[in-house]
Each structure stands twice: as C-alpha cells, then as structure tokens.
Amino acid sequence: MGSRHPNPMLAKIHRSYSVEDTSRLFNVHKNTVRQWLKHGLKPIDDQRPTLIRGDEIRRFLSERRVQAKRACGPGRIYCLPCRGPKVPAGNMAECVATGDTAGTLQGICPDCNRMIYRRVNPQKLDVVRGELEITVTLAWPRLEEMAKPNVNSDSKGESHP
Numbered sequence: 001m002g003s004r005h006p007n008p009m010l011a012k013i014h015r016s017y018s019v020e021d022t023s024r025l026f027n028v029h030k031n032t033v034r035q036w037l038k039h040g041l042k043p044i045d046d047q048r049p050t051l052i053r054g055d056e057i058r059r060f061l062s063e064r065r066v067q068a069k070r071a072c073g074p075g076r077i078y079c080l081p082c083r084g085p086k087v088p089a090g091n092m093a094e095c096v097a098t099g100d101t102a103g104t105l106q107g108i109c110p111d112c113n114r115m116i117y118r119r120v121n122p123q124k125l126d127v128v129r130g131e132l133e134i135t136v137t138l139a140w141p142r143l144e145e146m147a148k149p150n151v152n153s154d155s156k157g158e159s160h161p
Helices: 017-025 030-038 053-067 122-129
Strands: 014-019 052-054 077-079 084-086 092-097 103-108 115-120 133-138
Touching: 014 017, 014 053, 017 084, 052 053, 077 115, 092 122, 115 122, 122 133
Parallel strands: 092 133
Antiparallel strands: 014 052, 077 084, 092 103, 103 115
C-alpha cells in the first residue's frame, strides 16, 4: 500500500511517466493516479497512452502536500489521532521546560481524551498562549545533572542477601 503523502522527489523532472509507471514509482494503485489526473495533474497531451512529465508530477504532489498542512495557531495543539489542531480541554496546558529555549506544551485533547504535545520555546509562550491557562514546570533533572545520582532505584538502605 502506498503512502498517504508520496515523496515528490522520486519523480525525475526530465522523464515522462505513464499511469502504470507512476503507480509503480509511488507504490499506489493505477486508479489513484487517474484520480490525480482528474484533480489537477496535467498529462502531456490528450492521446493514449497517458503520459505525464516528471516535473508536473513533482509540482502536483508538492502542492497537495502544502494544502494538507494545518498550522497550529495560538492556543492550539495538534492532535495526531484526530489529525487536527485542538484547543486543550478546559483551556489548560502545562509547559514542561527542558532548557532555557526548549520545552513541551502538554494538554488533553477534548475529543479523544489523549495527551497532546507541542514543542515550544518557554521564553516565547505569549506567542503560543492564545486563551490558554499555562502552568510552567521544570523537567526532572537527568542522572548526569544530579550531584549524587542513585542509579539503583531498588535500594531502600537495606542490603539484599
């Protein structure tokens, strides 16, 4: 089965492809390529067999990719299962700062109740905030950053036989 978003760079710009060649190249069904032709992919001419230039295939697939993108505006986090930007449940989110310029904005999707995440710069939260109430917390320190790391999480002070 082919990819939802075929890689346009697979098509060579100076080559002509038939419908069958195109379907093999992108690992999609021939009817998918015929649908592309109905939705704006331009053939070289109206004769049979239908031939399509490689640069036209690249243009068409690149435009489809751009149209499929959905930017997350302020106050929204992209939910992968729902495939769309969502306002977290209760307009609440948590920003876990992992460094000075890196962090993760976390919330709960109101539709599927799963955790949703967005990478943010904690110093620029006002741009991303929108109407959200954001709580900023620091991430747990890594073992290498601790003064006395205890790598044995099983020990409670007593010795085991």
